[in-house]
Amino acid sequence: MLHTAKLTRIIACIAGCAISTLGIGAANAQGGASAQATEPRAVLELFTSQGCSSCPPADALFETYANRKDVIALSMPVDYWDYLGWKDTLASPKFSARQKSYAKHRGDGRVYTPQVVVNGTAHVVGNNSQLIDGAIAAGEAQLSSARVPVRLSLDGGKLVIETGAAPPGSTAKEATVWLVMLRRKTTIKIEKGENHGKSITYHNVVREMNPIGVWSGVAARHEIKRDALAERDNETCVVLLQVGKVGPIIGAAKLEGL
8 A cells, every 4th residue: 555654755855856947958967877768668557456366467467568678567456356355455546546537538437457558548458468569559659749758867865857848749738747656576475355375476566656746848857855765665766747647648767776
C-alpha cells in the first residue's frame, strides 16, 4: 500500500522545491547526469491483482517489458478483487481509481485484470505480447508529433526534472507532471484465494504516484530533495507527462538507483 508518511514528506518537499523555466539544453549545462539518451517508445501500465487467477501469466510476461530500454513498464496492483479471499499486499485504491478513470475517459467502461494501458490511450489484455506490441507500434505512430522530451538527473542532493516545450503544431498545451516511484522486483507468496500456494514475482511495482506540477507547453525545470525519495521501496523514479490526468502520455523518463 502507499504509505501516508511517505506521501506527506514528498508533498511537503514538492511544495518547497524550486521550479524555474528554461530550455533542456541549458539545464544540462549546469551539471548532473541525464537519465537516458533516447525517448521511450511507450509507457505500459499493467493493472493486475494477486487475487486474479488470470494475472500470473501477465505478471511473468511483464518482466520482458520491464527489462526493455525503449519501454517504461509500470505494474499497478488493484484492490477490487480482495473480496475473493486474499488481500493484495501491493495494491492501492488509487490504482483501481486510475484504471476506472481511464475506462470512463475512453468511454468504453472496460475495467478488467490483467489489463495493459498503452500510452494512456489504448488498452489490451495483459497476457498477450502480440496485442501489446501492436498497441506500442500504433501508439508510437499516433503520438510521434506530440512527444515532449523529459529528462531526469541527480544533482547533488536533488532530483532534477526537465520537461521540454511543445513541438510545433502540437495541440497539447497543458499536462500533468507525475512523479512515480517504483520497486524493481518483489516476490509474494499468496496463501489464500484463487492463486493459493503460488509465489509470484512482480516487476516495476508502483509504490507512490503523485502529481508535482502542471506543464503548460513551455520548457521547465523542477527540483526535489533527494532524501524525500529515499525509502526502501523506492528504487526507480519515473516521470510522466500526461494530458489531463488520464489522457495521452506525451513524455516520460526513468532514473534507476536513487
